[in-house]
Amino acid sequence: MAGPAATAGRPRLAVWKFASCDGCQLTLLDCEDELLSVAAEVDIAYFLEASSAVGPGPYDLSLVEGSITTPDDLRRIRHVRRVSKRLVTIGACATAGGIQALRDFAEVREFAAIVYARPDYIATLERSTPISAHVPVDFELRGCPIDKRQLLEVISAFLAGRRPFVPAHSVCVECKARGNVCVMVAHGTPCLGPVTQAGCGALCPAFNRGCYGCFGPMESPNARALNAQLRELGMSTPELVRVYRTFNATEEPFRQAAEEAESDT
Amino acid sequence: MTHKSIRIGGLTRVEGEGSLLVRARDGRVTDVELNIYEPPRFFEALLRGRDHTEPPDITARICGICPVAYQMSACQAIEAACGIEVTGPLRDLRLLLYYGEWIESHALHICLLHAPDFLGYDSGVAMAADHRHLVERGLTLKKAGNELVAALGGRAIHPVNVRVGGFYRAPARAELAPVAERLRRAREEALATVEWVAGFDFPDVEHDYRFLALHHPAEYAILSGTIAVSDGTGFAAADWPAHIVEEQVPHSTALHARLDGTAGYLVGALARYALNGRQLSPLARSAAEAAGLGPVCRNPFRSIVVRAVEILHACDEAIRIIEDYTEPQAPSIPAEPRPGVGHGVSEAPRGTLYHRYRIDGAGLIAEADIVPPTSQNQARIEMDLRHLVEPRLDLPEAELAALCERAVRNHDPCISCSAHFLHLHLDR
Ligand code: SF4
Ligand code: SF4
Numbered sequence: 195m196a197g198p199a200a201t202a203g204r205p206r207l208a209v210w211k212f213a214s215c216d217g218c219q220l221t222l223l224d225c226e227d228e229l230l231s232v233a234a235e236v237d238i239a240y241f242l243e244a245s246s247a248v249g250p251g252p253y254d255l256s257l258v259e260g261s262i263t264t265p266d267d268l269r270r271i272r273h274v275r276r277v278s279k280r281l282v283t284i285g286a287c288a289t290a291g292g293i294q295a296l297r298d299f300a301e302v303r304e305f306a307a308i309v310y311a312r313p314d315y316i317a318t319l320e321r322s323t324p325i326s327a328h329v330p331v332d333f334e335l336r337g338c339p340i341d342k343r344q345l346l347e348v349i350s351a352f353l354a355g356r357r358p359f360v361p362a363h364s365v366c367v368e369c370k371a372r373g374n375v376c377v378m379v380a381h382g383t384p385c386l387g388p389v390t391q392a393g394c395g396a397l398c399p400a401f402n403r404g405c406y407g408c409f410g411p412m413e414s415p416n417a418r419a420l421n422a423q424l425r426e427l428g429m430s431t432p433e434l435v436r437v438y439r440t441f442n443a444t445e446e447p448f449r450q451a452a453e454e455a456e457s458d459t
Numbered sequence: 460m461t462h463k464s465i466r467i468g469g470l471t472r473v474e475g476e477g478s479l480l481v482r483a484r485d486g487r488v489t490d491v492e493l494n495i496y497e498p499p500r501f502f503e504a505l506l507r508g509r510d511h512t513e514p515p516d517i518t519a520r521i522c523g524i525c526p527v528a529y530q531m532s533a534c535q536a537i538e539a540a541c542g543i544e545v546t547g548p549l550r551d552l553r554l555l556l557y558y559g560e561w562i563e564s565h566a567l568h569i570c571l572l573h574a575p576d577f578l579g580y581d582s583g584v585a586m587a588a589d590h591r592h593l594v595e596r597g598l599t600l601k602k603a604g605n606e607l608v609a610a611l612g613g614r615a616i617h618p619v620n621v622r623v624g625g626f627y628r629a630p631a632r633a634e635l636a637p638v639a640e641r642l643r644r645a646r647e648e649a650l651a652t653v654e655w656v657a658g659f660d661f662p663d664v665e666h667d668y669r670f671l672a673l674h675h676p677a678e679y680a681i682l683s684g685t686i687a688v689s690d691g692t693g694f695a696a697a698d699w700p701a702h703i704v705e706e707q708v709p710h711s712t713a714l715h716a717r718l719d720g721t722a723g724y725l726v727g728a729l730a731r732y733a734l735n736g737r738q739l740s741p742l743a744r745s746a747a748e749a750a751g752l753g754p755v756c757r758n759p760f761r762s763i764v765v766r767a768v769e770i771l772h773a774c775d776e777a778i779r780i781i782e783d784y785t786e787p788q789a790p791s792i793p794a795e796p797r798p799g800v801g802h803g804v805s806e807a808p809r810g811t812l813y814h815r816y817r818i819d820g821a822g823l824i825a826e827a828d829i830v831p832p833t834s835q836n837q838a839r840i841e842m843d844l845r846h847l848v849e850p851r852l853d854l855p856e857a858e859l860a861a862l863c864e865r866a867v868r869n870h871d872p873c874i875s876c877s878a879h880f881l882h883l884h885l886d887r
Binding site for chain 2: 216218233263296310400
């Protein structure tokens with residue numbers, strides 16, 4: 195892949211936001227030790243949360259946070275793609291629709307009516323969709339929120355013109371690497387670790403808690419086997435459905451796992 | 460007849476998406492619209508039918524900058540519905556976690572978002588070119604806060620260790636010792652930060668604010684308490700819906716809150732300081748005095764000083780909690796659901812945050828109501844702008860627009876930025 199090194203001067207970085215909580219872009223500002231060195235390597239040309247200076251495109255690397263939920267977003271994401279050489283989505287909102295995609299399983303008009311007295315003032319789409327549903331994406335970084343070390347890896351990789359090294363295996367592998375006791379085997383705590391992509395460093399099990407899937411499904415997960423185990427541990431069908439329908443509910447393997455749980459009854 | 464309108468398409472250095480429109484005619488400001496066009500995410504709707512254990516994780520995703528505030532208000536509301544109260548070392552741990560968020564959020568706002576206004580830079584990063592050590596000090600302070608949140612919560616953004624009834628795992632004393640060490644250094648940095656920001660050049664502006672903040676008899680209220688209002692009225696958390704009503708305005712997706720029928724009260728740093736300032740730690744109190752804040756500060760531009768004082772207080776209190784900490788017998792207390800309603804209020808770094816849940820017989824959420832600080836402050840921010848702009852309508856356009864943006868940033872509103880730019884239309 196051709197890197198942006200070809201451009202004259204420092205590569206230009208842009209950070210964009212769609213429907214989201216700001217947590218993923220904040221991860222960049224949370225790189226306290228690295229922020230100023232990153233800023234020395236790249237020109238932070240567009241980052242509204244951090245800077246009032248707005249530099250014009252094109253940008254060598256765009257980081258996109260948030261999902262597409264309004265008619266205006268549809269227009270804006272095409273613009274972002276046009277002005278970006280490389281486009282990387284950051285977080286569950288941008289890669290999977292986020293928590294706001296729970297509307298996909300309901301009636302959005304009903305949702306709006308619960309929250310607003312005049313839902314007609316609110317312009318919103320019926321579904322919350324990931325960025326890749328609308329424009330080509332060069333790389334998707336998962337997590338709700340993303341992991342800071344993975345973010346730095348992705349930025350450095352793109353600046354160096356190489357593919358980022360982000361593992362696709364399950365949280366279980368990270369648990370073993372960290373020396374965590376398996377919460378499912380030792381305590382009978384339901385855990386989505388076996389079907390969830392690594393990246394967080396097996397955080398929840400380290401705190402005696404089952405994984406709740408915030409990094410989304412790993413590559414080819416065996417959710418059917420996990421569902422049987424979770425039922426064994428006493429989870430009911432609605433509980434199983436809810437556990438998959440959180441921050442990555444519309445990612446195919448999780449969507450399917452919830453549907454299978456429903457049809458198994 | 461002269462018309463003037465200031466339009467700021469994408470407010471920068473604030474959290475979230477917002478824009479601003481100010482219109483004037485014949486020397487009078489006719490309209491001020493702070494437009495929050497953050498796309499609605501419908502949390503109150505998607506919470507329905509979820510288990511009563513889920514709101515702390517789900518509502519954390521409302522805001523990446525103050526997830527702990529959402530977790531704390533949610534937990535307490537649900538616990539109230541279940542008829543339990545978290546006390547003793549578990550409550551201390553919650554306070555400790557919350558202080559961590561206060562330190563990192565205030566340090567972020569002061570150093571990266573707000574201070575550049577006073578020194579004439581576009582960003583904290585640009586400011587670092589000339590004032591590297593100041594920005595680095597801010598970042599170290601922020602990091603100390605993040606490390607505290609991560610030590611207790613697993614990670615700084617959307618901590619995983621919080622649950623209804625307490626925590627999944629309580630830290631051992633030994634785990635917290637290095638954090639305390641860090642905080643002792645942070646306390647020095649916080650003190651230096653108060654002195655630094657107190658020396659800024661502040662516009663000479665005062666507003667006649669009606670303040671609202673949580674109040675607790677024994678501490679500078681952050682985690683829990685009753686609601687105090689500066690005119691002497693006050694009420695219990697459970698009476699919130701009787702006093703505070705949100706209404707929708709066409710120009711914004713954030714609702715406007717009214718207090719006893721009137722809009723335009725203020726929550727946040729200035730309100731807490733005015734209502735609870737005497738309860739700050741002795742060190743924070745003397746720093747506030749030395750900074751010339753007085754018992755009440757009505758100049759919104761000086762809120763940056765109040766925030767710095769609050770960081771100092773948070774460091775002080777966090778160190779005290781760690782020193783006194785005894786490990787709890789269990790990391791949480793059981794929270795058996797029962798049908799009913801619970802209210803939970805806590806002080807997010809940017810102001811009072813209220814949650815209410817109705818739980819049904821199956822332990823599921825039947826109804827949720829969340830009133831964030833920004834929807835309470837929106838009307839008041841519009842009033843600030845009106846008072847600020849009217850006597851200055853003759854200023855050059857760019858200067859006026861910049862002043863408006865600064866006035867919005869004073870309140871650290873949590874509206875989550877967008878692909879727009881700054882306009883100012885002048886029509887004479
Ligand atoms: S993925 Fe999670 S952390 Fe990131 S913006 Fe969305 S809600 Fe926030
Ligand atoms: S263990 Fe699972 S839920 Fe917990 S942080 Fe990691 S991926 Fe997210």
